[in-house]
Amino acid sequence: MSEQRVSSELRVAIAGLGSIGTKIAAALDQGIEGLTLSAVAVRDPAKHQAFLGGLRRPPRVLPIDQLGEVADIVVECAPSRHLREIVEPAVRRGKTAVVVSVGGLLDNFDLVDLARANGGRIIVPTGALIGLDAVNAAAIGTIHSVKMVTRKPIDGLKGAPFIVENNIDIDKLREPLKLFEGTAREAAKGFPANLNVAVALSLAGVGPDRTQVQIWADPTVTRNVHRIEVEADSARFSMSIENIPSENPKTGLITALSAIALLRKQRATLCVGT
Ligand SMILES: NC(=O)C1=CN([C@@H]2O[C@H](COP(=O)(O)OP(=O)(O)OC[C@H]3O[C@@H](n4cnc5c(N)ncnc54)[C@H](O)[C@@H]3O)[C@@H](O)[C@H]2O)C=CC1
Numbered sequence: 158m159s160e161q162r163v164s165s166e167l168r169v170a171i172a173g174l175g176s177i178g179t180k181i182a183a184a185l186d187q188g189i190e191g192l193t194l195s196a197v198a199v200r201d202p203a204k205h206q207a208f209l210g211g212l213r214r215p216p217r218v219l220p221i222d223q224l225g226e227v228a229d230i231v232v233e234c235a236p237s238r239h240l241r242e243i244v245e246p247a248v249r250r251g252k253t254a255v256v257v258s259v260g261g262l263l264d265n266f267d268l269v270d271l272a273r274a275n276g277g278r279i280i281v282p283t284g285a286l287i288g289l290d291a292v293n294a295a296a297i298g299t300i301h302s303v304k305m306v307t308r309k310p311i312d313g314l315k316g317a318p319f320i321v322e323n324n325i326d327i328d329k330l331r332e333p334l335k336l337f338e339g340t341a342r343e344a345a346k347g348f349p350a351n352l353n354v355a356v357a358l359s360l361a362g363v364g365p366d367r368t369q370v371q372i373w374a375d376p377t378v379t380r381n382v383h384r385i386e387v388e389a390d391s392a393r394f395s396m397s398i399e400n401i402p403s404e405n406p407k408t409g410l411i412t413a414l415s416a417i418a419l420l421r422k423q424r425a426t427l428c429v430g431t
């Protein structure tokens with residue numbers, strides 16, 4: 158496919174038009190300085206016909222592994238099992254991959270080396286979390302510990318492999334139940350569609366094996382709640398965020414907005430925050 162271009166706009170492609178992807182596509186279609194939506198990949202094109210037809214400039218619909226051919230930035234927001242198919246062809250071509258299913262990156266970390274070797278980039282937005290700018294800064298010094306406690310409503314955790322494999326019945330819970338305590342790496346394995354935040358936090362800070370995570374199923378909350386405590390030689394800080402679930406109860410509404418904010422910074426004249 159031709160790489161010849163006349164426009165200096167950055168072309169953005171989106172893999173997966175679910176809760177996160179549709180909001181990013183709509184934002185790009187409405188206009189983000191210096192960016193255009195060039196293509197999308199969907200599992201079932203018929204399902205997305207009305208949405209795509211309603212866009213001012215409908216993008217091309219391409220197979221998931223071809224997005225890097227028509228885009229400078231490929232935004233991954235499909236189930237994490239597709240991460241490699243999406244990111245590998247993009248970074249091999251020296252393109253930028255914005256990875257939202259960051260939990261899936263741990264088992265595919267060679268993609269970072271591949272990106273480095275080919276001049277590509279992998280960018281992880283703050284996503285459903287808060288304060289990764291401070292964690293990044295503290296990590297330049299010495300971070301002694303990073304702890305995160307996540308509480309989610311039952312619907313935000315249903316079907317997680319850890320719950321299924323351990324035969325835990327969370328449907329009839331009346332009080333909060335601590336499901337898991339361990340590292341971010343283990344949390345990503347047991348809760349791949351529920352705890353991307355733990356992995357993003359770990360990659361910003363002390364890594365997936367030193368970031369401690371607790372996960373609670375909590376029938377008393379209606380939001381996805383994450384509380385983080387960081388102890389470093391430069392500062393001690395705690396942060397918390399209470400995310401309103403999107404139409405996908407596992408995914409906070411702010412996640413798509415975080416990716417849109419990140420895209421806006423790619424060409425914005427004024428950028429605030431890291
Ligand atoms: N980094 C973070 O803070 C967060 C990350 N996430 C992760 O982001 C990802 C997307 O989340 P949502 O949009 O809520 O999920 P979703 O389930 O609403 O959307 C995923 C979309 O991908 C599509 N898809 C599946 N297979 C495909 C294929 N082969 N080709 C193209 N499209 C395909 C599905 O049809 C669906 O429309 C998930 O992996 C989720 O775990 C979610 C919340 C926070």
Ligand SMILES: O=C([O-])CC(=O)C(=O)O
Pocket residue numbers: 285349350351352353354355381382400407408409410412
């Ligand atoms: O990290 C995730 O996958 C989702 C999450 O906790 C949130 O949206 O609050």
